[in-house]
Amino acid sequence: MQKKIALACLTLAVTGSALAQQLMRPEEMIQTRQAGYRFMAWNMGKIKANLEGEYNAQQVQAAATAIAGIAGSGMGALYGPGTEKDIGNLKTRVKPEFFQEMPNVGKLATDFNNAAANLAKVAATGDKAAVQKAFADTGSTCKACHDKYRME
C-alpha cells in the first residue's frame, strides 16, 4: 500500500513537473532559452547604442524592462534533462559543468536577475550616468556566466 501511494505521489510529482515545463521537448527548451538570450542581447545592444549615441530614455527604459522581464521569467526550467548537448542540427554552447555546478549557477543567475532588475529600475529614472553604471554591472553578470559555462 505504501508502495502504491509512493508511486502515485511520484506520478503526481512527475505530472506536476511536466505541466510546469508544458511537456516541452529538449529541443524546445534549447530553442526557447536561446530565444530569450537573443532577445535580451538585442535589447542590451539598443541600450549600448543609446549610451554611445543620442540618448532616448523611453527606448532605454523599454529595453531594460524587456531584459528584466526575461531574466526573471524562470529560465532555469529550460535546462532540463536532454538539453546538455547538441540535438541534431540544434547546437547548444552550454558546457557540461553548468549541470554539475548548480549552486554556483544559481548564484550567477541570481546576480544577473538582480542586476537586470536594477537596470530596469534605474532606466525608469532617465538618469543616463546611472544607467551607464547599471548597464555595465548587468553586462558583468552576463559575462561571469558566459566565461565559466559557455563554449566559445
Add this chain to the structure above:
Amino acid sequence: MQKKIALACLTLAVTGSALAQQLMRPEEMIQTRQAGYRFMAWNMGKIKANLEGEYNAQQVQAAATAIAGIAGSGMGALYGPGTEKDIGNLKTRVKPEFFQEMPNVGKLATDFNNAAANLAKVAATGDKAAVQKAFADTGSTCKACHDKYRME
C-alpha cells in the same frame, strides 16, 4: 551649399536610423522577432498551465511581466526592409499585407501592448479569475494579428 547641408542631414538621419537598428541584417531582424514571439509563447503557455492546473501566482506574475516587457520593447523595428520574405533557409510567416497596411498593424500592435501590460498588472494582484480574463483578452489580440498577417 543647401544641397550639401541637405546631404549631410540625410547622412545623419540614415546613420541615426542605422544606429537605432544596430546595423542589423534582415536575417537578424527576422531571427530576433521570432525569438521574441517564441519566448512570449512559452510564457503564455505557462500562464495557461497555471490557469488549468495548480495556480502559482508568482510564476504567473513572472511570465506576464516577461510578455509585457517583450511586447513593449519596440518590435516594430524588427520588420525592416528585406524582412518581408524568406532568406535562404530562414523562413518567415509574415504576409505581404503586413507591410502594406501599417496603420492597421499599428492598431493591432497597440491593442496587444495594452492587453499584455494589463495582464502583467492583473497578474501582480494574484487574482486568478481576473488573470483568466486578462489572459483571454491578450490571447485575442495575438490572434487578431495572426489571423490577418500570419501565414498558416
